[in-house]
Amino acid sequence: MADRYLHLTGTAPGRFLARRLGLPQPAPLRRWTLETPRLDGPLLHLTAGNSAITDELAKALAATGLTVDPQAAHPAGIVLDATGVTSARGLAEVHAALHPVVRSQAPGGRIVVIGTPPSSEDHHQAAAQQALEGFVRSLAKETGRGSTAQLVRIPAGAAPGAAESTLRFLLSPRSAYVSGQVIELTTAAPDPVADQDAPLSGRTALVTGAARGIGASVASVLARDGAHVIVLDVPQAQDDLVRTADRLGATALPLDITAPDAAARIAAAAPDGLDVLVHNAGITRDRRLANMPADRWAQVIDVNLDSVLRTTDELLTSGTLNRGGRVVATASIAGIAGNNGQTNYAASKAGVIGLVRSLGPRAAAGHGVTVNAVAPGFIETKMTAAVPLFIREAGRRMNSLSQGGLPVDVAEAVAWFAQPGSAAVNGQVLRVCGQSLLGA
Ligand SMILES: NC(=O)c1ccc[n+]([C@@H]2O[C@H](COP(=O)([O-])OP(=O)(O)OC[C@H]3O[C@@H](n4cnc5c(N)ncnc54)[C@H](O)[C@@H]3O)[C@@H](O)[C@H]2O)c1
Numbered sequence: 001m002a003d004r005y006l007h008l009t010g011t012a013p014g015r016f017l018a019r020r021l022g023l024p025q026p027a028p029l030r031r032w033t034l035e036t037p038r039l040d041g042p043l044l045h046l047t048a049g050n051s052a053i054t055d056e057l058a059k060a061l062a063a064t065g066l067t068v069d070p071q072a073a074h075p076a077g078i079v080l081d082a083t084g085v086t087s088a089r090g091l092a093e094v095h096a097a098l099h100p101v102v103r104s105q106a107p108g109g110r111i112v113v114i115g116t117p118p119s120s121e122d123h124h125q126a127a128a129q130q131a132l133e134g135f136v137r138s139l140a141k142e143t144g145r146g147s148t149a150q151l152v153r154i155p156a157g158a159a160p161g162a163a164e165s166t167l168r169f170l171l172s173p174r175s176a177y178v179s180g181q182v183i184e185l186t187t188a189a190p191d192p193v194a195d196q197d198a199p200l201s202g203r204t205a206l207v208t209g210a211a212r213g214i215g216a217s218v219a220s221v222l223a224r225d226g227a228h229v230i231v232l233d234v235p236q237a238q239d240d241l242v243r244t245a246d247r248l249g250a251t252a253l254p255l256d257i258t259a260p261d262a263a264a265r266i267a268a269a270a271p272d273g274l275d276v277l278v279h280n281a282g283i284t285r286d287r288r289l290a291n292m293p294a295d296r297w298a299q300v301i302d303v304n305l306d307s308v309l310r311t312t313d314e315l316l317t318s319g320t321l322n323r324g325g326r327v328v329a330t331a332s333i334a335g336i337a338g339n340n341g342q343t344n345y346a347a348s349k350a351g352v353i354g355l356v357r358s359l360g361p362r363a364a365a366g367h368g369v370t371v372n373a374v375a376p377g378f379i380e381t382k383m384t385a386a387v388p389l390f391i392r393e394a395g396r397r398m399n400s401l402s403q404g405g406l407p408v409d410v411a412e413a414v415a416w417f418a419q420p421g422s423a424a425v426n427g428q429v430l431r432v433c434g435q436s437l438l439g440a
Contacts, residue, residue: 003380003396006403024402027146029176030108031408038172041076041106042069048093049084053154057081057114060164064171075101077110077171082132083154085115086125094135102143110171111139111149114163116156117184129153133182140180140435141400148179148401148435158424159189165421168196174416177409179400180435183428188364191324191420198226199419206230206266206274208257209281211237213381214330216244217407218278221415223248227276230269232257257281257307263314273322276418277315279308279329279352284383286341297344304348309355316367323368328417329356330410331375331429337439349375353429360427370426372417377433378404399434 006026008014019025030036043066047054057079061068066077080097084090098111105111113136118126132151140149150170154163162185169175170183193199205222209215210231219229229250233241238254245252253269255262266274283303285296308329315321334342335349352373360371378384378395384404387395396404410432417425 003403005393005396024397026402027107027144029146029401029403030173031176031406032173032412036173038065039076039108039110041074041109042067042072043077043079043171044068044070044072044075044101045079045081046097046101047081047084048097049082049086049090051081051084052156053083053114054081056160057163060161060167063164064168066171074104074106075109076106077112078102078105079112079114079167079171081114083114083116085128085132086122087128088124088131090128091131091135094132098139102139105143105147107145107147108176109143109147110175111143111147112167112170113149113151115151115153117153136182137180137435137440146176146401148175150178150180151182153182153184155185155187158185158187161190161421162186162188162424165190165193165416165419166425169412169416174412177401177405177434178413178430178432180440181431183425183430185424186364186426188423188426190423193419193421195226199421200276200415201226203227203275203420204230204270204272205276205278205418206232206253206270207278207280208232210244211240212244213383214376214379214407214410215278215280217411218280218414219244219248219250221408221411222276222278222418223250225415225418227418230266232266233281257311258302262307263311263318263320266311266315267318267320270320273320274315274325275322276326276328277312277321278414278418279312279327281307282330284342284345286345288341289343292344300344301348301351304345305351305355308352312355312359312371316363316369321367321369324420324423325367325369326418326422327363327369327371328414329371329373331356331373333375333377333431333433333436333438336375336431356429357427364426370417370423372425372427373429374410374413374417375429375431375433376405376410377431377436377438379410379432380404380406398438399436401434403434405432405434
């Protein structure tokens with residue numbers, strides 16, 4: 001469904017009216033296209049405190065393809081290395097570094113603050129590093145004009161190149177609808193990427209619920225990134241599924257993911273194993289708990305959570321998920337904030353978060369596989385088009401970017417998790433919600 005308000009405020013009279021009436025002024029977001037794959041301008045690399053990773057970070061920033069220019073008057077990206085901030089007083093350097101430059105940032109810009117995990121042994125360091133979280137979440141609310149801000153925590157002893165894929169993603173148009181997020185990396189070394197324009201080339205990815213909506217977009221972005229994609233959806237959606245498959249040169253697998261033999265059928269469809277498994281299929285059966293029959297509860301838990309647990313377990317233990325594999329599940333901000341009439345859905349999506357956090361480290365240690373999740377906010381799909389007008393309008397505007405996201409925004413986040421270079425991204429839940437106020 002078209003966002004007419006966003007269209008209106010994209011015109012000069014509309015902008016004038018919105019400003020005069022004090023209404024939200026969403027900036028059109030610039031997303032990835034073949035012609036404009038990068039941010040439009042240079043990068044500023046700043047440091048607060050004594051950093052031990054300056055050279056390594058400079059290498060990672062150079063790999064983004066953006067020009068690092070210390071004199072940039074209107075930087076498209078600003079990266080502040082605050083890993084060396086270890087005290088409350090040291091936070092003054094964060095202010096001193098960013099205060100003079102935030103105003104001059106180009107519209108649609110990116111701010112990335114680099115921190116390090118708060119220490120359990122040094123409460124001064126922990127306070128200073130945790131302070132960065134509140135700082136970044138607030139800055140993300142202030143930046144405006146389609147700009148975003150995030151915090152990336154790099155642990156001591158991180159492997160060379162561990163942060164590269166994350167910086168590439170955050171400092172690009174691909175992360176247009178991600179803001180106010182905290183990403184904590186591990187020390188794992190990235191798997192090599194031969195071609196950054198096709199990082200998934202030679203890999204096989206399976207996407208569930210891919211006949212339409214977010215799943216179809218995920219399949220399309222993974223195919224763009226070079227993967228051979230297997231698209232899975234219920235047999236009733238076969239026509240749409242085959243259309244998606246034909247469009248992408250993908251393989252269609254009509255299958256209900258809750259079927260007892262689902263994992264075996266997936267394994268049979270991927271004789272060389274799977275490199276990427278995206279659990280996207282999801283349903284809602286909304287009712288308040290007092291009015292909710294057991295079958296509506298069970299259907300949602302079965303599709304959104306139990307089948308995710310079952311198939312992940314079976315595909316891991318059978319070795320169908322290749323070493324270096326990536327599992328990406330789909331949570332929701334409803335699973336973080338809760339939602340009236342969605343006890344079943346929110347329980348299932350919160351369960352996905354529990355799965356990711358628990359299994360991520362063990363899957364990496366035992367199988368060399370990472371497990372992460374996206375948590376979409378308000379995304380413009382058939383599902384949200386069916387929401388009553390007033391609630392839909394509120395859902396669209398109640399975030400720092402004052403607009404709904406597009407399926408491709410979720411797909412780009414999935415593609416970042418799926419990359420071979422993202423081995424250090426594990427056990428993370430990334431909200432793709434424009435920094436929604438819900439559950440923030
Ligand atoms: N649209 C949003 O704003 C939003 C927000 C948060 C989370 N999500 C989540 O993102 C995912 C995709 O959402 P969407 O908006 O594209 O939904 P959608 O309803 O448009 O698509 C979901 C797809 O999953 C398929 N599916 C359902 N049950 C299945 C089963 N048992 N086996 C195989 N396939 C099955 C459906 O046939 C459909 O094609 C879901 O997990 C949803 O909960 C969406």
